[in-house]
Amino acid sequence: MANLTNRLKRQFDAGDLTAIVTWALIFGIVTYLLRNSTTAPPFWSYAIGFLGYITAYLVAVHDWHLSPLSKRWRIVALIVMLAMAFYLHWILRVDFLSILTIIWVAVMCHFVTLPVAVVVSILVIASWFSITYFVHDRNTWIQALLYGTFHMFALVLSVSNQRERSTAQQLQAKNDQLIATQDLLAQVSRQTERTRxxxxxxxxxxxxxxxxxxxxxxxxxxxxxxxxxQVDECHGIAKLLLNDVRDAVDTLRHNESIDIAQSLHLLTKNIPTINFESQLPNHLSIEDISIAETLMRCLQEAITNTLKHSGASKAWIQVQQLEKELVATYYDNGKVAADWKEGNGLSGMLERVSLVNGTLDVHENHGALRYQITLPMD
Structure with a gap:
């Protein structure tokens, strides 16, 4: 239950709360103004429009970790959201309903680029006030200009917040990578000291x-x-001491492995937009420093690619420790561009893997990239 509550809190922010409160106020004020009107449509007709609008909003803005939705369905919800706003404007003669399209514009910019968002916003504003002029027979060009500037303000502010959030997420990911690297270096330092x-x-x-x-x-x-x-007693004591030294050396050497699972946990625990699911052996430990570092660096780059390019909400990390090799698989539920090309990140991963005589296989899997890293253990 606590886990469910935390996930729901992570889904709703101050912007969502403001949009929901604004929707509720508009719905309440419209209901109050039309309660005694003889020319107003029945309550159920516009109540359906308002409920359809807020339902589509919740689907469009949230990619639920509890039940992930594809981007296609979220775009459909965005279209339904706009359709409900225009439906309400068509049947109701209320001036402030265009606030609904201001909320819609703030959501729409998360799905398209800024130039496209500006063009679409202008078309929406023109269509909205064309209905006001031709259907409701009112000339409100001053209102159109004012609400048009409100739309542009909401659009620019939403894009700015989106960029700041993306930057904060990338900084958090980089910070987690530094913490994981610091933990790995600390383990390597301890291993080096034990070896010495x-x-x-x-x-x-x-x-x-x-x-x-x-x-x-x-x-x-x-x-x-x-x-x-007396000499024989000293000889026996020296032999016991030599055996104790050998046991101590064996103990130090057997504890030279690196706990890679701990570093992976530090790498992924503070990324709020991605739910990581790890499948690791019960006692995953790597004795070779270069192998452990290569695995961590490759997984760091894969996670960075997910944050930058795929827009995924869930990712899977699977590691198998075989007799002579270590096989790590990483994939997510996001989407990459159809014309994606190998960049500096993938090139760096291939170079790191080749330096330890390993292999890296990267291919598309259901529209996302799937990484399989094979590293030698002997």
Whole structure:
């Protein structure tokens, strides 16, 4: 239940709340003004229009993580939203209904480029006030100019907010990448230190203890009596100490693996627009530093491509740790341009993978890119 509440909070922002309150006020004021009118249409006729408008709005502006909708259905909802606004304007003689198209313009700019949005907005304004002139027989050119400027203001403000949100998301993604990289470097640093300590124990202490054991064994053969007993005890202690050093070296070397799952969690946990689903082995650990770094860098680039180009709401990360290789798969539910080409990001991924004798396969899967990274484990 808490997870559901958090997701719903993430879907609604201050702009959504303002639009819903504005819609409710317009609906309420229209109902109040027409309550005693003998020439007004029946309540159900315009109530259907208002309910259809807000329903289409909720579908158009939200790509629910609970039940993801394709962009096609959201565009259909956007069209229905505009149709309901024009339907209400056709049957009602209320001047302030054009506020509904101002809300529509603010939503429409999320689906098209700014020049297209400006042209469409002008056509909507012209069509709206043409109905006012020819159907309602009123000449409101001053009102048309004023509402036209309101439409342009809403359009520019919405585009600006959209760009700021996109920039904030990219900055958040970069920050998460830095945190994940910092965690990976910290693990690498700890591994390097453990390796150095293990090497020093083996090469210095281990060799000296081995030499001491041999010397004590030789001394035991050339002495007798109480001296021989003391030398034999020292010889036994030296052998135990040598075994302890070997066990310590083995323990340090066996703990040299890098916890890649922790770094992946840090990489994906703070991206609000994408719901990540990870399928990782229970004990995913990589001993080779270059393999771990290559995997992290490739997944970072794949996530960056999702944020920049695909517009996905959900992504999947799957990692299989086989006997001699590590296979990582990444894909999302977004869409890429039909004429997409390999850019610097993909080229960098191929270079990184080739440096560790791995392979990278990138192809389209249901309109989105699917990455399969294969890295050697031995």
């Amino acid at each position: 300590i293990a090497r020093d124990l083996h090469d210095l202490v281990g060799h000296h203890l081995t030499a001491l054991t041999i010397k004590l064994q030789v001394a035991s053969r050339v002495c007798d009596g109480e001296a021989k007993r």
